Every structure is written in structure tokens, then in C-alpha cells.
Amino acid sequence: MPRLWMRHESRRTERRAALAPDDARKLIAGGVHLTVEESPQRVFPVHEYADAGCAIAPQGSWTSRCPATSYVLGLKELPDAPSELTHRHIFFGHAYKGQAAAPRLLRRFESGGGTLLDLEHLVDAEGHRVVAFGYWAGYAGATLAVLQHRGTLTAPLASSSHEELRGQLTPDRRLGGVTTLVIGADGRSGRGACDALSAAGIEPTRWGLKDTRNLDRDALLAHDILVNAIATSQPVPPFLTKADLDNEQRRLSVIADVTCDVGSDLNALPVYDQVTDWATPVRRLREDPRPLDIIAIDNLPSLLPAEASRAFSADLWPLLLSLREGSEVWDRCLEMFRRAVASLGERG
Structure with missing residues (x-):
């Protein structure tokens, strides 16, 4: 089963969570090892995750403590450091629509050997998004x-x-x-x-x-x-x-x-x-x-952080159980990342 590490959000106004405590409990019951970082702004207090069976880590510690085999889960942009991203990250990267900041983010993954599984492009066979706010x-x-x-x-x-x-x-x-x-x-x-x-x-x-x-x-x-x-x-x-x-x-x-x-x-x-x-x-x-x-x-x-997080989490947690099962949804997401990184060379 996958190992997940839910990070603190670096944006000060971001109070949402990709996983609500009740759904974190379901993942743990399904065999997932889930670590949750402390966060002073997250709408759900960290003790609710601890009560659900999550391991608790200091804010921002994914950069130094997160095992290389774990998926780092978040929502919004990553902090500027580290410059090389080695983990498999799941968040809204906003990197595939020609945004000005996209090449820099993708090069951080390319140089570190990490992977971006962009939640914005987690879609079904017809191209419809399966998780969204x-x-x-x-x-x-x-x-x-x-x-x-x-x-x-x-x-x-x-x-x-x-x-x-x-x-x-x-x-x-x-x-x-x-x-x-x-x-x-x-x-x-x-x-x-x-x-x-x-x-x-x-x-x-x-x-x-x-x-x-x-x-x-x-x-x-x-x-x-x-x-x-x-x-x-x-x-x-x-x-x-x-x-x-x-x-x-x-x-x-x-x-x-x-x-x-x-x-x-x-x-x-x-x-x-x-x-x-x-x-x-x-x-x-x-x-x-x-x-x-x-x-x-x-x-x-x-x-509306509580309502938005609970609705999003309800759609996401079942998909997280399938991260290592060759799920077509995640495979499509990974292929988009690979194509985007490959295109960096074409742009020079």
C-alpha cells in the first residue's frame, strides 16, 4: 500500500486540506501509512488526524524527513526550496496550460528526478475531472x-x-x-x-x-x-x-x-x-x-475551507488507495507529466 505524507500549505491564506480527518481514518483502515504535518492554519486541527491514527510531523518537514518512497500530498504551490524535487508530489501544479511559472516548476522535478501528479489533470477515460473543488x-x-x-x-x-x-x-x-x-x-x-x-x-x-x-x-x-x-x-x-x-x-x-x-x-x-x-x-x-x-x-x-475540503476529500481518498495498483486515472496523470517534461527540451 502507498505511503502518504500530507504537507502544510505554504500559502498563508490556504486553510483547506486534501484529506479530511474522517477520510484519513478510512485510508489508514485500508492499510495506508499516512503522515500529516502540523499546520497552524489548516481548518482541521492536527489532533483530529492523530485521533484518526495518522503519524504527526513538524510543519514543512517533508523536505528533510519524508521517506523517498512516500507520496507528498498537498493542494497549492510548493515553497521555493528545495530547488530539486525528488519525491512524487500530488497537488495542483498548474503546469500544463502554458503558465509562465510552469517551466521552472517542471525543471525542479526534472533536475531532482521527482514526479508531479497534478490533481487538475486527474481525469477519467472521457477526460472529465474526477476530483475538483x-x-x-x-x-x-x-x-x-x-x-x-x-x-x-x-x-x-x-x-x-x-x-x-x-x-x-x-x-x-x-x-x-x-x-x-x-x-x-x-x-x-x-x-x-x-x-x-x-x-x-x-x-x-x-x-x-x-x-x-x-x-x-x-x-x-x-x-x-x-x-x-x-x-x-x-x-x-x-x-x-x-x-x-x-x-x-x-x-x-x-x-x-x-x-x-x-x-x-x-x-x-x-x-x-x-x-x-x-x-x-x-x-x-x-x-x-x-x-x-x-x-x-x-x-x-x-x-469555505471545511465544506470544500470535505467534499474534495470524499472524492480523493478512494483514488489514493489505488496509487500502486496501476490505476488508469493515475497512469494518465503520470503520462501528462512525462509529456510536459519532455516538451521542456523542445522549448529550449
């Missing part, structure tokens, strides 16, 4: 967009619960009718966004694949809020261009880009060039003909 990303992104449109969004952001966040979405009849468009409404993120908007008393316009193939940009600009929740592995024509932002007929005032493919060839909203964050969740893109704001936070589900 999408629902809660969409829910959080749409919530922030509504609050920004109402003028009630405050910064810095803080993690919350579903009940607390939903409480901020109480319909406000004084604001009149608000029109909202969700692109990718049929996917996980889209469903989460639509549920949040419904909680706010807003019935969104829902666009799917056929709507984006023949995109009506005037109709898009006629909405107050846009939530982009598409998932694509191929470049698509842009939903908006910078010229569209200057359209005098534009009603659009808030964009929540849940997908956050900025810097990638897959970015369907090339109207901004950097993500926002918890300290500064909103950036102003235009003042005229009316203000237009962008929200593009790349760890939105961490605003």
Missing part, C-alpha cells in the same frame, strides 16, 4: 461578485462557513433587478455559482457550450455581473476583449473569473493580466463608461 469555487466567486455589486464587499477577506456566507446573500429588494450571466453553468463551478445567485434572489442567465460557440457579446455586456466558470483544455475565442470594455452600451460592472487561467493560452478573458487576492480581492478595470471590476482569486474554495 469546482462547486465551492463557483459558490464563493459568485458570492463575492454579488457583494461587490451591492457595495458590501470588505477586505481583507476571511474564511467562513457556508451558513455565514449564505447569510450575506439575503436578497436586497432595494437594489432592484440585477442581471447575472454564468458561463459554464452546467459544470461544477457553474452549479455552485448558480446556487449562490439563487440564494441572493437572482435568477441567472445560464450559458453552456453551444452559447459560447456562437457568443453574443452584446448580450454578455448587457448583464450587470459575469461569472466565468468554464473548464476547457483547448483555447477558445475570447469572451471579452479590452475593446469591449470601452463599449458605451456596456452594462457589465463586475466580473468574477472563477477559472483564473490568466497567463495561459486557455484564458477566455484576456482583459486582465494578474490575479487578485484576499488582501485586495477586486481590481478596477475601467472607470468609463461605467466602473468595471474584476475578481480573480485562484484559491476561492479556501473561503
